[in-house]
Each structure stands twice: as structure tokens, then as C-alpha cells.
Amino acid sequence: MSDFLLVDDDAAFSRMLMRVLLRRGFSIACAANGSDALQQAMQLQPARIVLDLNLGGDSGLKLLPQLREAAPDAAIVVLTGYASIATAVEAIKLGAIQYLAKPAAVEAILAAFGQQAANPDLALAEMPMSLKRISWEHLQRVLAEHEGNVSATARSLKMHRRTLQRMLAKRPVAG
The missing domain is CATH 3.40.50.2300 (Response regulator)
Structure with missing residues (x-):
């Protein structure tokens, strides 16, 4: 072991x-x-x-x-x-x-x-997420729903595949 x-x-x-x-x-x-x-x-x-x-x-x-x-x-x-x-x-x-x-x-x-259980004593984040971060999180969620298929994700979001690829290539937006 x-x-x-x-x-x-x-x-x-x-x-x-x-x-x-x-x-x-x-x-x-x-x-x-x-x-x-x-x-x-x-x-x-x-x-x-x-x-x-x-x-x-x-x-x-x-x-x-x-x-x-x-x-x-x-x-x-x-x-x-x-x-x-x-x-x-x-x-x-x-x-x-x-x-x-x-x-x-x-x-x-x-x-x-x-830590194998939730810790309710952990401090909450002081600042809410920015609009850019929320958008990035949404793209990641939709991409995960489509099992990483960029074309299917783009169709679901009603956007051009290349536009989505450019957005996904960027590093995550901080908070």
C-alpha cells in the first residue's frame, strides 16, 4: 500500500x-x-x-x-x-x-x-464575484454539461465556436 x-x-x-x-x-x-x-x-x-x-x-x-x-x-x-x-x-x-x-x-x-467534512467555520469571501468571473464560471459550467465539447457548448450558448475558443483560452478572471 x-x-x-x-x-x-x-x-x-x-x-x-x-x-x-x-x-x-x-x-x-x-x-x-x-x-x-x-x-x-x-x-x-x-x-x-x-x-x-x-x-x-x-x-x-x-x-x-x-x-x-x-x-x-x-x-x-x-x-x-x-x-x-x-x-x-x-x-x-x-x-x-x-x-x-x-x-x-x-x-x-x-x-x-x-478535512473530509464541510467546515462551517471557514470565513466567507469578502468580495462577491465580478461580472467577468461569473461569466467565466457560466462558460465552464455549460462546457462541463457538454462534456468538454466546444462546438456543442457554442451552439448551446448561441455563439460562434471560435469566439468561445478565444474566451476559453484566457486564464480565469480573478474574483
């Missing part, structure tokens, strides 16, 4: 996280794609899985249920460089215990595994 399975196609991030976790006494396995992740999850039965949302163009959300099946006792935390409410909700529905935006500190990742 392994303490952690890191599933991320970013080799530099995986190496850094692996070094820090090894120094803290954890045993770690790494996978850079979905098939390796599933194979290692079945063999090692890790206690914790850190799953990147974007695996070289493949969706970590599609892999999440398969990982839950391969390692049913594992707690899964999803990491992403493009956080959105829609994908966070979907990840939790699919069995993740937490969803963190990259770059996430090791302390935040470890804390996410420690």
Missing part, C-alpha cells in the same frame, strides 16, 4: 511535490496519464490520490470515477490550474473530497486530505 499516488502530467510539479512528501515520510507513486494512474491505483491501493484536472488534454474528471473504482478506499483531491465552480462541483459529485487551485502548497494539500 502506498500513501500517495500523484497523477499529473507536469513532471516538474510532480517531482517537487514528491520530494516534499518523501521528506515528510510518505511513500509516493507517480503517474503522468490515466492508464498508468489506473494501473498503479489497482496495484498499490493508495490511501490518497492527488489528481490533476488536465492530463495532457484528457480530463481528470473522466478518470476520477475509474480511480474511485480501482482504489475505493482512497481519498482523492483534485488540483487544477483553471479552477471553476462548475468543475469543482462536478469533482465533488464524482467522489473527490476536495478541489484546489494550482499552485497549491503542500500544507494545503495535506490539510485537504485531513
Whole structure:
């Protein structure tokens, strides 16, 4: 049994996280794609899985249920460089215990595994989301509803596909 399975196609991030976790006494396995992740999850039965949302163009959300099946006792935390409410909700529905935006500190990742229930004492955000952020979140939700199909999403939103692609290529708008 392994303490952690890191599933991320970013080799530099995986190496850094692996070094820090090894120094803290954890045993770690790494996978850079979905098939390796599933194979290692079945063999090692890790206690914790850190799953990147974007695996070289493949969706970590599609892999999440398969990982839950391969390692049913594992707690899964999803990491992403493009956080959105829609994908966070979907990840939790699919069995993740937490969803963190990259770059996430090791302390935040470890804390996410420690918190397996809602914490009503957490402070609320002081500022409501901006209109640009709300729009970006809506695009992400509709995209998730269409399983990442940009053409179907554009049709649903009644906009040109290229316009949607340009909007999706931008980094998320802060708050």
C-alpha cells in the first residue's frame, strides 16, 4: 500500500511535490496519464490520490470515477490550474473530497486530505464575484454539461465556436 499516488502530467510539479512528501515520510507513486494512474491505483491501493484536472488534454474528471473504482478506499483531491465552480462541483459529485487551485502548497494539500467534512467555520469571501468571473464560471459550467465539447457548448450558448475558443483560452478572471 502506498500513501500517495500523484497523477499529473507536469513532471516538474510532480517531482517537487514528491520530494516534499518523501521528506515528510510518505511513500509516493507517480503517474503522468490515466492508464498508468489506473494501473498503479489497482496495484498499490493508495490511501490518497492527488489528481490533476488536465492530463495532457484528457480530463481528470473522466478518470476520477475509474480511480474511485480501482482504489475505493482512497481519498482523492483534485488540483487544477483553471479552477471553476462548475468543475469543482462536478469533482465533488464524482467522489473527490476536495478541489484546489494550482499552485497549491503542500500544507494545503495535506490539510485537504485531513478535512473530509464541510467546515462551517471557514470565513466567507469578502468580495462577491465580478461580472467577468461569473461569466467565466457560466462558460465552464455549460462546457462541463457538454462534456468538454466546444462546438456543442457554442451552439448551446448561441455563439460562434471560435469566439468561445478565444474566451476559453484566457486564464480565469480573478474574483
